[in-house]
Amino acid sequence: MSTENISFASLNLAPEILKALDEFGYTTPTPIQAQAIPIVLEGRDLMAGAQTGTGKTAAFALPMLQKLMPLASTSASPARHPIRALILVPTRELAIQVEASVKVYAKHSPLRSLVVYGGVDIKTQTPHLMKGVEILVATPGRLLDHVEQRTLQLGQVQMLILDEADRMLDMGFMPDLKRILALLPKQRQNLMFSATFSTEIKKLSEEFLKDPILVEVARSNATNENVTQKVYHVAQEDKHALLAQILNETETKQVIVFTKTKLTASRLARQLVREGISADAIHGDKSQAERIQALDAFKQGKINALIATDVAARGLDIDQLPMVINYEIPSAPEDYVHRIGRTGRAGALGIAISLVSPDEEKYLKEIEKLIKREITKETTNLPARGSRSSSDHQPREKSYDRAASTPRPSPAKKSIDPWFDKPYEPTGDIAAKPQTNQLYKTNKPKREVAALLGGLPRKG
Numbered sequence: 295m296s297t298e299n300i301s302f303a304s305l306n307l308a309p310e311i312l313k314a315l316d317e318f319g320y321t322t323p324t325p326i327q328a329q330a331i332p333i334v335l336e337g338r339d340l341m342a343g344a345q346t347g348t349g350k351t352a353a354f355a356l357p358m359l360q361k362l363m364p365l366a367s368t369s370a371s372p373a374r375h376p377i378r379a380l381i382l383v384p385t386r387e388l389a390i391q392v393e394a395s396v397k398v399y400a401k402h403s404p405l406r407s408l409v410v411y412g413g414v415d416i417k418t419q420t421p422h423l424m425k426g427v428e429i430l431v432a433t434p435g436r437l438l439d440h441v442e443q444r445t446l447q448l449g450q451v452q453m454l455i456l457d458e459a460d461r462m463l464d465m466g467f468m469p470d471l472k473r474i475l476a477l478l479p480k481q482r483q484n485l486m487f488s489a490t491f492s493t494e495i496k497k498l499s500e501e502f503l504k505d506p507i508l509v510e511v512a513r514s515n516a517t518n519e520n521v522t523q524k525v526y527h528v529a530q531e532d533k534h535a536l537l538a539q540i541l542n543e544t545e546t547k548q549v550i551v552f553t554k555t556k557l558t559a560s561r562l563a564r565q566l567v568r569e570g571i572s573a574d575a576i577h578g579d580k581s582q583a584e585r586i587q588a589l590d591a592f593k594q595g596k597i598n599a600l601i602a603t604d605v606a607a608r609g610l611d612i613d614q615l616p617m618v619i620n621y622e623i624p625s626a627p628e629d630y631v632h633r634i635g636r637t638g639r640a641g642a643l644g645i646a647i648s649l650v651s652p653d654e655e656k657y658l659k660e661i662e663k664l665i666k667r668e669i670t671k672e673t674t675n676l677p678a679r680g681s682r683s684s685s686d687h688q689p690r691e692k693s694y695d696r697a698a699s700t701p702r703p704s705p706a707k708k709s710i711d712p713w714f715d716k717p718y719e720p721t722g723d724i725a726a727k728p729q730t731n732q733l734y735k736t737n738k739p740k741r742e743v744a745a746l747l748g749g750l751p752r753k754g
């Protein structure tokens with residue numbers, strides 16, 4: 295059965311929340327929302343397999359607000375606004391986005407939310423904390439800073455949410471997470487969201503979830519069916535020229551270009567700017583203000599190409615991003631899935647282009663193994679070296695086919711077929727594949743198709 299028939303109202307959400315959703319333009323719950331919301335409202339622990347772009351934020355934020363609603367207070371006293379829900383996220387950008395979403399959904403309730411993250415003066419956050427907030431979104435390190443400074447109390451936390459748990463582990467947050475868990479009341483509800491199910495993630499979930507229900511909206515490590523993936527085999531020293539060509543030829547206005555290192559990101563952004571392409575880099579060495587500025591400029595269309603490293607890009611929520619380019623493909627195949635998950639959201643079409651040098655062939659093979667498909671190979675039509683203005687003037691070591699027909703990447707346009715504009719319809723084998731995970735209890739008997747993308751019976 296399709297999730298099309300499920301409404302937010304049928305999920306038993308309060309009128310205040312429904313009103314906010316309506317004003318924000320959400321009409322239908324996405325599959326992860328349709329599946330997760332009833333489970334969270336029941337008070338169960340949840341392990342959710344969902345990538346960015348599936349609507350996972352609302353999947354935890356809406357039932358969280360619903361559960362906190364009876365405790366909402368209009369009193370000005372900080373004591374009436376203890377931290378009741380703690381949302382831990384790996385990056386500052388994601389923290390900001392998650393809290394912004396919570397604020398939108400909570401706008402018609404007196405529940406207060408706040409975001410705290412590192413890289414900014416802790417003193418600026420303290421006065422807001424002191425006023426009292428029910429919902430705190432935090433990066434683990436900064437949360438512990440506040441704990442040390444005794445600027446917050448965690449004794450009344452009744453709900454803990456770990457968002458992008460896999461990335462938190464990748465970023466080495468495990469010791470911080472353990473310290474935080476030890477500070478929380480034992481009696482609480484735990485929700486964990488992860489794009490992938492590695493052995494470490496399973497271990498973490500065993501450690502901190504109690505008898506969880508597993509929901510999954512896409513096969514772990516699956517890639518979005520709406521994203522057209524292409525590979526160009528190109529010598530490392532020719533990548534810059536090919537990238538410039540793709541960016542110049544495409545009608546697409548917003549492209550994220552991924553590099554492996556901060557250094558390459560900065561250098562590439564400068565090179566592109568010199569060639570008249572509006573670009574900026576976003577990576578961990580930039581100050582928070584610079585990162586926000588670059589992201590805002592990109593969102594407003596002032597910058598066409600945002601050059602990002604994996605860590606910096608994590609959590610970037612840019613609606614309708616039509617194109618992602620891997621200037622360098624990642625050595626961890628899961629990162630490829632994360633990267634291309636930036637495009638093709640909510641049923642829109644997207645394009646993901648990877649520039650693969652001979653040295654990177656082995657990584658490409660790993661990726662194809664993980665996503666269980668071969669990525670279409672394209673040929674380049676770069677002009678002969680010397681006639682282009684690349685600033686990468688290194689000798690070419692290997693020739694490749696430059697004579698083939700124009701490989702112009704088609705811009706990701708919304709299809710005229712309205713099917714593509716429907717949110718989160720199940721497609722292909724993602725929808726058809728039953729989830730099997732021995733480690734968790736699933737809600738199969740009760741909701742026999744709940745574990746499948748989009749498959750939830752209607753309530754009532």
Ligand code: AMP
Pocket residue numbers: 319320321322323324327345346347348349350351352611613640717
């Ligand atoms: P997330 O996976 O939480 O990062 O959400 C991805 C995007 O989907 C965000 O831009 C959300 O605002 C949007 N979104 C989430 N839920 C819905 C919904 N039910 N209807 C339409 N858009 C949604």
